[in-house]
Amino acid sequence: MSMLILLPIALAVSTVTAWGDLGHETVGYFLAPNALAFVKATISSSDDNSLGPAAIWADEVKYDDGWEWSQPLHFVDAEDSPLDGSCSVEQTRDCGDGQCILIAIANYTTQVSDSSLSSTQIQDALKFIVQFLGDIGQPLHVEAYEVGGNDISAKCSGESTNLHAAWDTGMVEKNIDDNHGGSSETYADDLVTEIKSGSYKSLTSSWLSCTSITEPVSNSKRAPGADLEDEIKNLLQDRATEKITPLECPLVWAQEANAFDCTVVFNYTKGEDLCTSSYYSNAVPVIDLQLAKQGYRLAAWLNVIFDGSTNLP
Template identity: 65%
Template structure:
């Protein structure tokens, strides 16, 4: 069970050095989502974020990574990931709610918590804005394959090379590969990258996939049968209990991202430059897809909350 709290989640100590997608990736998710917001969701985003964040989920998307190092927000650091205790090097990838988030101090519980808080009119405007910024950020985090993986601290303890420079595997996925791709193919800007991904969603290679992005059918460990974003959000909001059953969609999305750990992320050779050649060419389509559907799903999530349905093409 996930404990629903009225304030913050009490969290365990955090192992430093973990971020997800970096500023560029997170901004891209926010900018993608911004273009699919329904009227009431867009109105709330505009009024809540205001000029401080240029009325934009893209600008606000990096806030959660910034504050987790501040004294008043160190409790939030473990909410950015779920440590999947699986075995990606042997081809066994999985995320299990009880095994990997039994203490509720992970991104799966956080998305549920801040979903209820963002629409709680009993909270202050500042508290609801905070909830929105966390949701904005965590929808990006959950799609990063190494944010749903415990092996070697999500790849942070694995030395790597990106563009000829020393780094680690996690950082290569957070920033190195994303930045290389955006500089080479999307004008070096998150806004351009987001526009290009939106074009793929509306009329390009992702158009036929979008309906499946909002379905949350879990074939391995079903929590519900035939679940969707709309089912997940509405089911959470009508619950009056102090505890709630796990949300299906975040768990499915975590498993979806985690599967890439077995097929792409750890499929490298020592000394290989991860930001060039065959590894880079395999990673870029994964990152493009994950960022595109994270933004699309974030929009759907907010649209259901404020407009009553996903309201998406």
């Protein structure tokens, strides 16, 4: 039974971008040993041959010339009604044009092990997978209301921001400062401990199940009760002959994250400081859970691609 490996991170803890740099670096820490050789061979030395630094690349380039096309791939605009207690993500309704995170995960999964592609294309595909498996766990990356919270003004620790940024960065950074010694590496260590022997241990098998909580994706070939491993194997087996079709797992993950929009994310009082109130206390368990969950799923995702099984404890 393999153990999760904590990859070293070369760059200093920084502040700025989505699910913060801290959030994505934390997701990037979770990589099981069987995929380690591929990561070290694929990620460039400028990123320390590690998923930690590489995990934020897709956020850094999405506004650069020639990369603007990638912006819609970071989210799915769920056209639901969270303020009315009605949360949902639907493949056809919310990603009918295929330009969203649900299809992007399937697309780059097929590319990352495609030997006909250049080393640069494969490296980019890996970085996109890491980014998108993190993004899909952030509740406001799977919500259309007020542009995923970007158009809702907010305060975090006395600073003016917006609701999306508070979730992407502000509360993640404060959580790390308050509860993990100000270190993203310590935060990752703490989440791994919870996965291996703590409060998350009994949950991990369910994290790899992809049973839809609503309607299954149309054209899905999964047998009832199938899991992440079955889904990836089917996708890779069919890639040579079929158009990329929606996957069940990303839809389920988006639905899970989106459900928090109805219970936690929009449950605030106008004008309150989101990082010094009960709102923050209610948000931290969600942040911890979603980052741990998606990190674990990332490790499983890469292991299945390169070793044929999840290989996780």
